[in-house]
Amino acid sequence: MKNQIKLIIGICVSAAVFLVGCGGGSDADNGAEYTDDGRRIIEVQGNDQMRFNVSEIRVEAGQPLQVTFHNVGRMPKESMGHNWVLFEQMSDSDLNRIAMEAARRSPDYLPEDRSSIIVHTEILGPGESETLEFDAPSEPGTYVFACTFPGHFAIMKGNMIVE
Numbered sequence: 520m521k522n523q524i525k526l527i528i529g530i531c532v533s534a535a536v537f538l539v540g541c542g543g544g545s546d547a548d549n550g551a552e553y554t555d556d557g558r559r560i561i562e563v564q565g566n567d568q569m570r571f572n573v574s575e576i577r578v579e580a581g582q583p584l585q586v587t588f589h590n591v592g593r594m595p596k597e598s599m600g601h602n603w604v605l606f607e608q609m610s611d612s613d614l615n616r617i618a619m620e621a622a623r624r625s626p627d628y629l630p631e632d633r634s635s636i637i638v639h640t641e642i643l644g645p646g647e648s649e650t651l652e653f654d655a656p657s658e659p660g661t662y663v664f665a666c667t668f669p670g671h672f673a674i675m676k677g678n679m680i681v682e
């Protein structure tokens with residue numbers, strides 16, 4: 520049995536040389552990983568320098584996603600907490616206004632009206648992580664993700680590009 524598994528792995532590795540990857544996957548999501556129930560796995564980190572480790576995430580419209588956000592920093596949550604908030608599409612001025620309102624609303628730092636938010640984590644402290652399962656927007660376009668902790672929104676954001 521063990522030899523059989525080794526053989527399968529061996530075939531897979533050989534095939535990978537020609538097929539770029541084991542177990543399928545289209546060119547569009549080259550290297551993407553999926554959960555057993557078919558959710559695309561996306562990992563995002565936030566750090567003590569007020570940065571996400573990714574500025575752009577490309578997904579397919581309606582694609583099932585599993586986004587895990589990690590606060591990899593060491594600073595206390597009270598001074599360097601982070602969340603990951605995915606916003607509906609809107610003008611920059613509306614987005615800025617909503618983010619400013621959110622930053623005033625301790626301790627969750629979310630706007631009172633959540634209709635502009637597709638999905639969000641809680642504010643996470645050092646070493647904490649949270650996993651969200653949701654489907655990518657069905658409407659192609661560019662969706663901003665950001666941290667709404669006070670003072671972070673200006674630089675701690677990126678785009679989810681839905682194709």
Ligand SMILES: [Cu+2]
Nearest residue numbers: 601666668671
């Ligand atoms: Cu932050």
